[in-house]
Amino acid sequence: MDEGKPKWWSRPGPADPAGPSGDGHGGGAPDPGSDPGAGHATDRGPERRIPLHDPDRYSTPPYGEPGPWAPAPPVQHPGTTPAHGVPLQGPTTPADGTPAHGTPAHGVPGPAAPVTAPPQEGPGTLGHGTPLAGTPLAGAPRYDRAPAPAGYDAAPPPYDTSPPPYDSAPPPHDMGPAGPAGGGGAEPGPWGRYDPWAQAPLQQTGAGPHGTGKPRARRGALVGVLVLGVVAGMIGGVVGANLEARRAVQVELPQAGTEAEGRAPDSVAGIAARSLPGVVTLHVRGGSDQGTGTGFVLDGRGHILTNNHVVEPAGSGGEISVTFSGGEVAAAEVVGRDAGYDLAVVKVSGVSGLKPLPLGNSDNVQVGDPVVAIGAPFDLANTVTSGIISAKERPITAGGEKGDGSDISYVDALQTDAPINPGNSGGPLMDSRARVIGINSAIRSAEGAGGPESGQSGSIGLGFAIPVNQGKRVAEELINTGKATHPIIGVTLDMDFTGDGARVGTEGNDGAPPVTVGGPGQKAGIRSGDVITEVDGQRVHSGEELIVKIRAHRPGDRLQLTLERGGQEKKVTLVLGSARSG
Known part of the structure; x- marks a missing residue:
């Protein structure tokens, strides 16, 4: 050591x-x-x-x-x-x-x-x-x-x-x-x-080694903090409840901001935006009759196409006023009308800035195509509804109130489920490109009536429109001549026949023969008692259907008919004749 x-x-x-x-x-x-x-x-x-x-x-x-x-x-x-x-x-x-x-x-x-x-x-x-x-x-x-x-x-x-x-x-x-x-x-x-x-x-004084002043002061401060916290909580609760009550009264709901007004051209809104300026509402008064209907502008000269039964109450001395979508009102006069097609043309004068609607081709329409109907149902102008083409070449008849059949119209119609109501008559049925493909004319009501705007119960999804191809031809004739021509085959039909097909009668009107001498039917070899079952290969079940099929063509068109005579089937060909409306 x-x-x-x-x-x-x-x-x-x-x-x-x-x-x-x-x-x-x-x-x-x-x-x-x-x-x-x-x-x-x-x-x-x-x-x-x-x-x-x-x-x-x-x-x-x-x-x-x-x-x-x-x-x-x-x-x-x-x-x-x-x-x-x-x-x-x-x-x-x-x-x-x-x-x-x-x-x-x-x-x-x-x-x-x-x-x-x-x-x-x-x-x-x-x-x-x-x-x-x-x-x-x-x-x-x-x-x-x-x-x-x-x-x-x-x-x-x-x-x-x-x-x-x-x-x-x-x-x-x-x-x-x-x-x-x-x-x-x-x-x-x-x-x-x-x-x-x-x-x-x-020291025998009862005091601690370091005194008790500080702990007491701390305890006092702690109590003060607790009291302050309780008071602050109560105040906060009262203020929060007040704010919540105010918030409950002053409700502000969320809302989308302003968007551009433009819509897709093929949408219903886009079609309506382009079509409404060319659609008008007609108010007709004549004697004790009056009515409301719809029409659309055909050209810049003031010609407007509508239904015959819309302007018929005006007669020869009635009044017709036309109201445009912008609210302008003008007087109109009848240019021509035809009860057999249920079409009429009126004209306004002294009106500028007209917006004619483009015409489509009804032969191109297919079942299921979307359509838009525009009109004034129950005098509610500028009403737009939409639907589809439910069927084509639907034969309908309308009118017949006179009893002699002179006011009956025969239409090879387009069927649609777009809502059509009384007041829509004469309005346009538009395709997806805002072109007119039909003229709204009739509805089927719940009561079973089939006349135009018959049964004021309104639409049940069965509306009918005259194909625009037929309307165009008739409108041109009415504008040019004031009259419309009807295609005919020169025979008188037995409208009481209940069998399948259209039977040629045994006698004509006013004692004339049932087959017009020198007419298209006689030239084709048609005889009294023959039953016509087909037109150009399409089945015919009644006399009304045969008339509708024939009127869907122009005078001079060539047709092939299928006949039953003595239990045997026979085919003949003929050229349609022409007859002017009364």
Whole structure:
């Protein structure tokens, strides 16, 4: 083991009161070159063992140097704790110069032997033989502080052991120059300011060591915060309820923004936008009759096409007014009309900026094609409905109120489910390219009536329109001549025949023969009693259907007919003749 090096596991022994140099300073450092065991002389009393470590530079209280492992001095519990700053009676420093708490004053050696006399009452004790603080007990070992090594101050700066500056802490104990007990003596050392009996916990005042002002203040602040939170919550609830009530009253619903007005050209909206400027509403008055219908502009000269039964109430002296989609009103006059086709043409004068509707081709129409109907049902102008073509070449008859059959119209019609109601008559039926493909003329009502606008119950999805190809031909004839021509085969039909087909009658009108002499039928070889079953390969089930099929053609057209005569089938070909309407 190396000598001269600190032994950290060494512990101090009893102190030599004189020290190695005999100058009376306890705790002197040995000579570095001397033998550690040179101090073991028996004539000098108990040998003082020098600690083999550096002194405690921090002067840890209450044990003092050399280190925290030094034995603590015995703690004396006085019978009565005096008030701070009040000195005890009698001297508190023994005659040997040792100050209170058992720590010798600097430069004053402690006694060589402990006090063995029994404790007695005297100036250095407090009743019942209890020694004062700082009086060594009998047999108690004494220790001196080791001298500071070279380079260290003999007395390190005192360590401030005073309690934290709490608000309720008592004022620092008055450590006068005479020591804690108030007696005289040498200047206090590094532990002179320490007095374990001067601490606040030993005061019999009922106060804690650091007072209770701060916790009470904190508790008060906590209560204030809780109260503030409750009040704020109540205020927030009231404000929130008020805002919710206002919000419930002032409802604002989401809505789409403004969009462009343009629509796809083939949409219903696009078709309507292009077609409405060319559609008009007709109001007719004549005598005791009046009616409302629809028409559309044919050209820039003011010609308007409509149904015959729309203008018929005007007769020869009635009035017809035309209202355009923009609200302009003009008077009109009849150019020509035909009851057999249920078509009529009227004309307005002095009107500019007319918008004629383009005409389509009804032969190109297919079942299922989308259509748009425009009119004034029940005098509701500019009404637009839509649907599809439900069927083609649907034979219908309308009129017949006169009883002689002169007002009956025969139409090979287009059927549609676009809603058509009374007031739509004469209006256009448009295709997906905004072209006229038919003239709305009749509906089928729930009561079973089949006349035009018969049964005022309204549409049930069965509407009929005259094909535009037929309307175009008739309109041109009415504009050019004021009359329309009808194709004929020159025979009289038995309209009471209930069998399948159209049977040629046995006699004609007014006693004339049933087959006109020199007419198309006679030239083709048709005889009385023959039953016509087909026209150009299409089956015919009644006399009305045969008339509809023939009128769907122009005069001069060549047709092939299939006949039944005496139980045998025969085919003939003929050229249609012409007859002017009355």
